[in-house]
Amino acid sequence: KQEVTQIPAALSVPEGENLVLNCSFTDSAIYNLQWFRQDPGKGLTSLLLIQSSQREQTSGRLNASLDKSSGRSTLYIAASQPGDSATYLCAVQGGSEKLVFGKGTKLTVNP
Amino acid sequence: NAGVMQNPRHLVRRRGQEARLRCSPMKGHSHVYWYRQLPEEGLKFMVYLQKENIIDESGMPKERFSAEFPKEGPSILRIQQVVRGDSAAYFCASSPDRTGGNQPQHFGDGTRLSIL
Numbered sequence: 319k320q321e322v323t324q325i326p327a328a329l330s331v332p333e334g335e336n337l338v339l340n341c342s343f344t345d346s347a348i349y350n351l352q353w354f355r356q357d358p359g360k361g362l363t364s365l366l367l368i369q370s371s372q373r374e375q376t377s378g379r380l381n382a383s384l385d386k387s388s389g390r391s392t393l394y395i396a397a398s399q400p401g402d403s404a405t406y407l408c409a410v411q412g413g414s415e416k417l418v419f420g421k422g423t424k425l426t427v428n429p
Numbered sequence: 430n431a432g433v434m435q436n437p438r439h440l441v442r443r444r445g446q447e448a449r450l451r452c453s454p455m456k457g458h459s460h461v462y463w464y465r466q467l468p469e470e471g472l473k474f475m476v477y478l479q480k481e482n483i484i485d486e487s488g489m490p491k492e493r494f495s496a497e498f499p500k501e502g503p504s505i506l507r508i509q510q511v512v513r514g515d516s517a518a519y520f521c522a523s524s525p526d527r528t529g530g531n532q533p534q535h536f537g538d539g540t541r542l543s544i545l
Binding site: 322352354359360361362363364367407409414415416417418419420421422 | 433435460462464469470471472473474477484485487488520522532533534535536537538539541
C-alpha cells in the first residue's frame with residue numbers, strides 16, 4: 319500500500335528566503351508525482367508534474383526533483399514571497415489512476 | 430475555459446438527510462475522480478468514473494455512498510442518511526483520458542459538507 323509523507327508539517331520563513339519542502343513515498347512503482355498548492359477554503363492548483371522517467375521539472379521560482387529509487391521528491395521555492403503562503407501537497411500516481419496524497423506542508427512567508 | 434465546476438460550494442445537512450454533490454468536468458474531459466479531505470487529514474481517493482461506468486470505487490465506504498457519471502450531465506456523489514463523520518471537503522478532479530503519467534488531474538474548488 320502506497321504511503322506518502324511530507325516533512326515538515328509546517329514551516330515559517332521570512333520573505334526572500336529559499337526553501338525546500340520534502341516528500342517521501344513507500345512504493346517506487348509510480349507513473350508520476352505531482353506538487354499542488356491549496357489555499358484556505360479553496361481547491362488544488364497543480365504546480366508541477368514529474369513523470370517517472372524524469373528527474374526534475376521547473377516552473378518560474380519552483381523546481382521539483384524526483385528520485386524514484388529512494389522514494390523522495392523535493393520542492394524548491396526560490397526567493398519566497400508572502401503570496402507563496404499556502405499548503406503544499408505532494409501526490410503520487412501509480413497504475414490505478416488514483417492519486418495518493420501526503421498531508422501537506424503549511425507554509426507561511428512573513429513580510 | 431471553465432475549470433472543474435463543483436456545486437454547491439457549501440452544503441449543510443442534518444443527520445439522517447441525503448447529500449448530493451455535483452461535479453462538471455472540464456470541457457473535453459471524460460474521466461472524473463472524487464476525493465475526500467477530512468479535517469487535519471490528507472485527501473483520500475474515493476472513486477474513479479468514466480461516462481456511465483465506475484472504474485475504481487476502492488475508496489468508497491461500502492454503505493450510504495454512491496457515485497454516478499451519466500452520459501449527459503454532471504457527475505453526482507450521493508451520501509444517504511448522513512452522519513457527523515461525513516463532514517468534510519469533497520473534491521472532484523477530471524482528466525481528458527487515462528493520464529498514464531502524462532497529464533495532471535485538474536481539481537475543482539470542492540464542496541464543504543457540514544452535518545448538524
